[in-house]
Amino acid sequence: MTVGFLLRTGPYTSQNVDTCYQLASRFLARGHEVRMFLYEDGVFNLDKEIQSPQERNLAEMMAELAQKGAKIKACGTCAKFRGLKRTDIIEGTKLAGMVVFSNYVKECDRFLSFGF
Amino acid sequence: MENLYLVTRSTFERTAWQLAARLAKRGDTICFAQDAVLAVQGPKELSRKLSEMESAGVTVRFLAEDLAARGLTAPEGKTVNYDGLTSLIEEAKHIIS
Amino acid sequence: MEAKKVAVLIRSAPYGMATAGEGFRALIGLVSMGIQTHVVLVDDGVMVALKNQSPEVLDMNNLVDLYAQLPGLGAKLYLHHPSLADHGISPDACIEAEVLDDEKLRRLISSVDHVITFN
Structure with a gap:
């Protein structure tokens, strides 16, 4: 099956991104497909300049999910409003519009929303 | 399972849990994760409501890792770990957070 | 493929958080x-539907005007009655x-493919 995530909160602010990572990792390990759409401050979870000495690196965790086959896209408008550029985000992920979000919703068998 | 209600916000500070409590029916599951694992402590209004819901056939679960991280414990048989939550999501038609 | 159906729950009040506005853009x-x-x-999302909002005093976009356009755009708009009463x-x-009362909301949820929440 395909499992979709909407993640609306930024890194090192809420446990949401960790919960998404834990669940997405397990879905991938079970052979499911994962789609993740990062919205609002959620786009910052893909910032490739994240440095977190002696702490989990959330951008690296996102990169690991992408490498394992999760499709991860961040809202381009949200990125623009926050000064985050196409070239600022980790490999294997992209900025995208609401068309991609809608397609993720269409493709998914299960959908999870993480906000405030 | 028809619906999995996933509550993630503190049950003391926020009222997000109340929608799950209103809507959950026999066969549904309500799972408390993140700060919502504080639900094991209350508030009293919630504890009462959870007993009623369980009598009415709603399954109540607390995420084991989030309990452990916070030094909390849930009654035996009421916890689910991340693997179990993954299975609950597989089984649910809708996940409502 | 048959058209997908979703229910989008807006659970947050307008202006204090971006949730209701960003939720609108998504839907x-x-x-x-x-x-x-x-x-x-x-929940607090019912406040979005209140008439006579003047967010221009905050230099913000008017959300009730946006949500009022939804039916014309092809989306259906509902208010959760217990939330209205609570507020x-x-x-x-x-x-x-x-x-919608709780029973009707439950029925709406069972009729859709996904529930997307903005809380």
Whole structure:
């Protein structure tokens, strides 16, 4: 099956991104497909300049999910409003519009929303 | 399972849990994760409501890792770990957070 | 493939958080891509439907005007009655929308493919 995530909160602010990572990792390990759409401050979870000495690196965790086959896209408008550029985000992920979000919703068998 | 209600916000500070409590029916599951694992402590209004819901056939679960991280414990048989939550999501038609 | 149906629950009040505004942008995306979209204002989200909002005093976009456009755009708008009652708001003070009790909301949820929440 395909499992979709909407993640609306930024890194090192809420446990949401960790919960998404834990669940997405397990879905991938079970052979499911994962789609993740990062919205609002959620786009910052893909910032490739994240440095977190002696702490989990959330951008690296996102990169690991992408490498394992999760499709991860961040809202381009949200990125623009926050000064985050196409070239600022980790490999294997992209900025995208609401068309991609809608397609993720269409493709998914299960959908999870993480906000405030 | 028809619906999995996933509550993630503190049950003391926020009222997000109340929608799950209103809507959950026999066969549904309500799972408390993140700060919502504080639900094991209350508030009293919630504890009462959870007993009623369980009598009415709603399954109540607390995420084991989030309990452990916070030094909390849930009654035996009421916890689910991340693997179990993954299975609950597989089984649910809708996940409502 | 048959058109997907979703229920979008807006659970947050307007202006204090970006949730109701960003939720609107997301659901417009869904509608424009042919997804059958049912928008339910629930919890603090019912405040979005209150008439006579003046967010221009905050230099913000008017959300009730945006949500009022939804039916014309092909999405259905609902108000959760217990949330209105909890907030002391009469449906008459709100823009036109179908009012749902818990049972009707439950039925709406069972009729859709996904529930997307903005809380």
